[in-house]
Amino acid sequence: MSSEPSKAVPYSPPVWSKNPFSLLSQFIVRFSLRFGPKAKEVERFLKFAVVGAIGAVVDFGVLNVLQATILHPDEPNVQLKVALATGTAFTAAVISNFIWNRYWTYPDSRTRSIRRQLVQFFIVNALGLLFRLWFVKTLFGPLGEIGADALQGVGLAPESMSDASVSRLGTNIAQFFAVWIVMVWNFFVNRYWTYNDVE
Numbered sequence: 001m002s003s004e005p006s007k008a009v010p011y012s013p014p015v016w017s018k019n020p021f022s023l024l025s026q027f028i029v030r031f032s033l034r035f036g037p038k039a040k041e042v043e044r045f046l047k048f049a050v051v052g053a054i055g056a057v058v059d060f061g062v063l064n065v066l067q068a069t070i071l072h073p074d075e076p077n078v079q080l081k082v083a084l085a086t087g088t089a090f091t092a093a094v095i096s097n098f099i100w101n102r103y104w105t106y107p108d109s110r111t112r113s114i115r116r117q118l119v120q121f122f123i124v125n126a127l128g129l130l131f132r133l134w135f136v137k138t139l140f141g142p143l144g145e146i147g148a149d150a151l152q153g154v155g156l157a158p159e160s161m162s163d164a165s166v167s168r169l170g171t172n173i174a175q176f177f178a179v180w181i182v183m184v185w186n187f188f189v190n191r192y193w194t195y196n197d198v199e
Contacts, residue, residue, distance in 0.1 A: 011034040021104070024050065040199070045187065047105040052183040054100060055093035063089035063175060073167035079137055082171055086136050087129065089175075094125045101190070105149075113198040116150020128182035135181075136174040 025047075032043035067073055073082050098121050102114065109117070120126040146164040151157035151169075161169075 004074060007132045012193075014102060023065055025104075029054065034190060038156045044191070044198075048187050048191075049183070050085060051097050051100040051105055052186075055097040056179050058090045058096045059093040059179060060172070060175065062092045063171070067171065069189070073140075074159055077166060082140055082167070083133055083137055086171070086175065090125075090129050094129075095132075097125075098122075099144055101195075106195045106198055109183060109198045118139060121190060124186055124194060125182075128185055130183075132175075132178040132182055135178045139174045139177075140170035142170070143173040145170075147173050176197075187193040 012059075027049075028043055028046045032039040032046065035042045063085050066088060071081045071085040073085070098118060101121075102109075102117065147169045148161050148166045150155060152159055152161075
Protein backbone atom coordinates (compact mmCIF):
# COMPACT_ATOMS: atom_id res chain seq x y z
CA MET A 1 0.00 0.00 0.00
CA SER A 2 1.46 3.38 -1.02
CA SER A 3 2.22 5.90 1.69
CA GLU A 4 1.94 8.83 -0.73
CA PRO A 5 -1.04 11.10 -0.01
CA SER A 6 -3.77 10.88 -2.61
CA LYS A 7 -4.08 13.91 -4.85
CA ALA A 8 -7.38 15.73 -4.66
CA VAL A 9 -9.25 15.95 -7.92
CA PRO A 10 -10.77 19.42 -8.42
CA TYR A 11 -14.54 19.40 -8.29
CA SER A 12 -16.23 20.10 -11.58
CA PRO A 13 -19.96 20.68 -11.17
CA PRO A 14 -22.24 18.92 -13.63
CA VAL A 15 -23.35 21.05 -16.54
CA TRP A 16 -26.94 21.25 -15.28
CA SER A 17 -25.83 22.80 -11.96
CA LYS A 18 -24.20 25.87 -13.56
CA ASN A 19 -25.88 29.25 -13.80
CA PRO A 20 -28.76 28.83 -16.29
CA PHE A 21 -27.99 32.21 -17.90
CA SER A 22 -24.38 31.14 -18.42
CA LEU A 23 -25.60 28.02 -20.20
CA LEU A 24 -28.12 30.04 -22.19
CA SER A 25 -25.40 32.50 -23.22
CA GLN A 26 -23.17 29.64 -24.36
CA PHE A 27 -26.01 28.12 -26.39
CA ILE A 28 -26.84 31.48 -27.99
CA VAL A 29 -23.19 32.14 -28.90
CA ARG A 30 -22.74 28.66 -30.39
CA PHE A 31 -25.96 28.96 -32.38
CA SER A 32 -25.05 32.48 -33.59
CA LEU A 33 -21.67 31.34 -34.93
CA ARG A 34 -23.54 29.55 -37.72
CA PHE A 35 -24.37 32.96 -39.21
CA GLY A 36 -20.76 33.89 -40.00
CA PRO A 37 -20.18 37.66 -40.18
CA LYS A 38 -23.66 38.35 -38.79
CA ALA A 39 -23.06 36.15 -35.71
CA LYS A 40 -22.78 39.05 -33.24
CA GLU A 41 -26.03 40.64 -34.44
CA VAL A 42 -27.84 37.31 -34.26
CA GLU A 43 -26.49 36.83 -30.73
CA ARG A 44 -27.73 40.28 -29.72
CA PHE A 45 -31.15 39.69 -31.27
CA LEU A 46 -31.56 36.34 -29.50
CA LYS A 47 -30.51 37.84 -26.17
CA PHE A 48 -32.86 40.77 -26.76
CA ALA A 49 -35.66 38.27 -27.44
CA VAL A 50 -34.90 36.40 -24.20
CA VAL A 51 -34.92 39.71 -22.33
CA GLY A 52 -38.21 40.52 -24.06
CA ALA A 53 -39.65 37.19 -22.90
CA ILE A 54 -38.60 37.99 -19.32
CA GLY A 55 -40.14 41.42 -19.74
CA ALA A 56 -43.35 39.82 -21.04
CA VAL A 57 -43.55 37.66 -17.89
CA VAL A 58 -43.06 40.78 -15.75
CA ASP A 59 -45.58 42.66 -17.89
CA PHE A 60 -48.34 40.04 -17.79
CA GLY A 61 -47.64 39.26 -14.12
CA VAL A 62 -47.99 42.87 -13.02
CA LEU A 63 -51.02 43.41 -15.29
CA ASN A 64 -52.90 40.42 -13.89
CA VAL A 65 -51.98 41.15 -10.26
CA LEU A 66 -53.27 44.72 -10.67
CA GLN A 67 -56.47 43.61 -12.41
CA ALA A 68 -57.09 40.97 -9.74
CA THR A 69 -56.54 43.42 -6.88
CA ILE A 70 -56.77 47.22 -7.12
CA LEU A 71 -57.62 47.85 -10.79
CA HIS A 72 -60.53 45.49 -11.55
CA PRO A 73 -61.55 46.06 -15.20
CA ASP A 74 -65.15 46.93 -14.46
CA GLU A 75 -67.28 50.06 -14.21
CA PRO A 76 -66.91 52.81 -13.29
CA ASN A 77 -63.99 54.01 -15.43
CA VAL A 78 -63.15 50.63 -16.98
CA GLN A 79 -61.01 52.16 -19.75
CA LEU A 80 -59.01 54.24 -17.25
CA LYS A 81 -58.40 51.17 -15.08
CA VAL A 82 -57.25 49.14 -18.10
CA ALA A 83 -54.93 51.98 -19.18
CA LEU A 84 -53.45 52.35 -15.66
CA ALA A 85 -52.88 48.61 -15.29
CA THR A 86 -51.35 48.38 -18.76
CA GLY A 87 -49.13 51.43 -18.23
CA THR A 88 -47.87 50.23 -14.84
CA ALA A 89 -47.14 46.75 -16.18
CA PHE A 90 -45.30 48.25 -19.15
CA THR A 91 -43.15 50.47 -16.91
CA ALA A 92 -42.14 47.51 -14.73
CA ALA A 93 -41.18 45.56 -17.87
CA VAL A 94 -39.17 48.51 -19.27
CA ILE A 95 -37.10 48.75 -16.09
CA SER A 96 -36.44 45.01 -16.17
CA ASN A 97 -35.55 45.11 -19.87
CA PHE A 98 -33.19 48.07 -19.51
CA ILE A 99 -31.19 46.38 -16.77
CA TRP A 100 -30.95 43.07 -18.66
CA ASN A 101 -30.07 44.73 -21.98
CA ARG A 102 -27.48 47.05 -20.45
CA TYR A 103 -25.60 44.26 -18.68
CA TRP A 104 -26.29 41.15 -20.78
CA THR A 105 -27.33 41.97 -24.36
CA TYR A 106 -25.07 45.00 -24.86
CA PRO A 107 -22.28 44.77 -22.24
CA ASP A 108 -19.89 46.30 -24.81
CA SER A 109 -21.99 49.47 -25.03
CA ARG A 110 -20.20 51.50 -22.38
CA THR A 111 -19.05 54.63 -24.23
CA ARG A 112 -22.25 56.38 -23.14
CA SER A 113 -23.29 57.03 -19.60
CA ILE A 114 -25.97 54.84 -18.10
CA ARG A 115 -28.09 57.98 -17.64
CA ARG A 116 -27.99 58.84 -21.35
CA GLN A 117 -28.82 55.29 -22.38
CA LEU A 118 -31.67 55.12 -19.88
CA VAL A 119 -33.14 58.34 -21.31
CA GLN A 120 -32.85 57.03 -24.88
CA PHE A 121 -34.23 53.63 -23.88
CA PHE A 122 -37.10 55.34 -22.07
CA ILE A 123 -37.97 57.51 -25.10
CA VAL A 124 -38.07 54.49 -27.41
CA ASN A 125 -40.20 52.57 -24.93
CA ALA A 126 -42.46 55.56 -24.22
CA LEU A 127 -43.34 55.67 -27.92
CA GLY A 128 -43.99 51.93 -27.72
CA LEU A 129 -46.15 52.53 -24.64
CA LEU A 130 -48.26 55.14 -26.45
CA PHE A 131 -48.89 52.66 -29.24
CA ARG A 132 -49.69 49.89 -26.75
CA LEU A 133 -52.08 52.02 -24.72
CA TRP A 134 -53.96 52.96 -27.88
CA PHE A 135 -53.91 49.37 -29.20
CA VAL A 136 -55.11 47.77 -25.95
CA LYS A 137 -57.67 50.48 -25.18
CA THR A 138 -59.11 50.22 -28.70
CA LEU A 139 -59.15 46.45 -29.05
CA PHE A 140 -59.62 44.91 -25.59
CA GLY A 141 -63.43 44.98 -25.97
CA PRO A 142 -63.73 43.33 -29.41
CA LEU A 143 -60.88 40.88 -28.68
CA GLY A 144 -62.50 39.94 -25.37
CA GLU A 145 -65.75 39.10 -27.15
CA ILE A 146 -63.92 37.07 -29.83
CA GLY A 147 -61.85 35.28 -27.18
CA ALA A 148 -64.88 34.53 -25.01
CA ASP A 149 -66.81 33.17 -28.01
CA ALA A 150 -63.85 30.99 -29.00
CA LEU A 151 -63.37 29.60 -25.47
CA GLN A 152 -67.10 28.97 -25.07
CA GLY A 153 -67.19 27.28 -28.48
CA VAL A 154 -64.65 24.66 -27.37
CA GLY A 155 -66.09 24.32 -23.87
CA LEU A 156 -63.24 26.03 -22.00
CA ALA A 157 -65.37 28.84 -20.60
CA PRO A 158 -68.86 29.00 -19.12
CA GLU A 159 -71.71 30.13 -21.36
CA SER A 160 -72.17 33.20 -19.18
CA MET A 161 -69.02 35.21 -18.49
CA SER A 162 -69.06 38.44 -16.51
CA ASP A 163 -68.21 41.67 -18.28
CA ALA A 164 -65.10 41.98 -16.09
CA SER A 165 -63.93 38.49 -17.15
CA VAL A 166 -64.46 39.30 -20.83
CA SER A 167 -62.60 42.61 -20.38
CA ARG A 168 -59.73 40.87 -18.59
CA LEU A 169 -59.51 38.26 -21.35
CA GLY A 170 -59.58 40.95 -24.04
CA THR A 171 -56.90 42.96 -22.24
CA ASN A 172 -54.61 39.91 -22.19
CA ILE A 173 -55.20 39.12 -25.86
CA ALA A 174 -54.60 42.73 -26.93
CA GLN A 175 -51.56 42.92 -24.66
CA PHE A 176 -50.14 39.74 -26.23
CA PHE A 177 -50.19 41.18 -29.75
CA ALA A 178 -48.98 44.59 -28.59
CA VAL A 179 -46.01 43.07 -26.72
CA TRP A 180 -44.65 41.43 -29.88
CA ILE A 181 -45.22 44.43 -32.13
CA VAL A 182 -43.49 46.74 -29.65
CA MET A 183 -40.62 44.26 -29.07
CA VAL A 184 -39.68 44.35 -32.77
CA TRP A 185 -39.88 48.16 -32.74
CA ASN A 186 -37.77 48.34 -29.59
CA PHE A 187 -35.05 46.05 -30.91
CA PHE A 188 -34.41 47.94 -34.12
CA VAL A 189 -34.68 51.46 -32.73
CA ASN A 190 -32.60 50.70 -29.65
CA ARG A 191 -30.00 48.83 -31.69
CA TYR A 192 -29.46 51.72 -34.10
CA TRP A 193 -29.92 54.61 -31.66
CA THR A 194 -29.48 53.68 -27.99
CA TYR A 195 -26.74 51.11 -28.61
CA ASN A 196 -25.24 52.39 -31.86
CA ASP A 197 -21.82 52.63 -30.22
CA VAL A 198 -21.31 48.87 -30.51
CA GLU A 199 -19.79 47.37 -33.65
